[in-house]
Amino acid sequence: MKSLTTRLTNKLNIEFPLIIAPMYMVSYKTMAIEAIKQGCIGSLASLNYKNTSDLENDIIELNKVKDRYNGTYAVNLLIVGNNNYKEHLDIVVKHKVPLIITSLGSPKEVVKRVHKYDGIVLADIVNQHFAKKAFKVNVDGVIAVGHGAGGHAGNNNLLTLIPILRKQYPEKIILSAGGIATGQAIAATIVLGSDGVSIGTPFINCKESPVSQEYKQAVINANIDDIVLSKALTGTPATVINCEELSLLEKKLSGKNISMQDGMKTLSSNDYKKIFMAGQSVGAINSIESVKNIIDEFKTKTINTLKNY
């Protein structure tokens, strides 16, 4: 059996400690269902839902799917920069979503309401300062987002950050995210002291992903050196595959203040269908595979590596 036991798998009663990370305009219900079937954790990015009723319907469906398999799912709540945060929180509480991943902003209110029904809250953090703040308001764990991650990457190296957090919070759930693209890398994070991983970029161009063929091909074509940080898309530095259109957009926006909402509109607008967000692990992606195949390979390599360790 390809299972691995950690604090995360024990707490959620799942087989393997891997989250398909929430990704704006990438991670929807279909990918989440596949992750659940593989005994892992799928996720919905609540920012992807313009209508709260669509989010509610997907949650109702995922609640049914998770009861049939050894996996589960999370909903990502962006606390700052999400106009529908209050409604989204009401919906996840109403349907007792098993795992909430918070990003940008204090998870205090989420923890208070989600713990009432025994749900679990993990906060995205990029350094010790934000980990301390998150644990102060009683999150169950943190996802340490390191250098090289897709989206709003951190500055810190996971080789350094994970052992520091493990020592500081010996009983808490600590997950690793950023640039993890092989089972050997997953095993390495476990050896460092983490309880599992949250992986985004390697799933951007999976078979079930709804992104365009151009985006999928761009992920295959790009290598680690093509990933740059740009403020042009969300107002704060986010990782993007470098291209001519990005340089043009940066020139057009230079000197302007971009809010998260403006950026999200930019990303979904027709003008910029050639600017793609992705992390450094694009360099390790050479083909389009199903979620099942990607996870299967991750599991095999992780378990074999840990066996030989």
Ligand SMILES: Cc1cc2nc3c(=O)[nH]c(=O)nc-3n(C[C@H](O)[C@H](O)[C@H](O)COP(=O)(O)O)c2cc1C
């Ligand atoms: C295209 C893309 C969109 C993302 N959108 C979100 C988002 O909406 N909310 C969020 O909390 N994180 C978002 N992230 C960050 C991921 O949740 C995760 O932290 C990251 O992908 C992990 O690094 P990796 O891509 O190197 O695996 C996004 C990442 C990518 C690549």
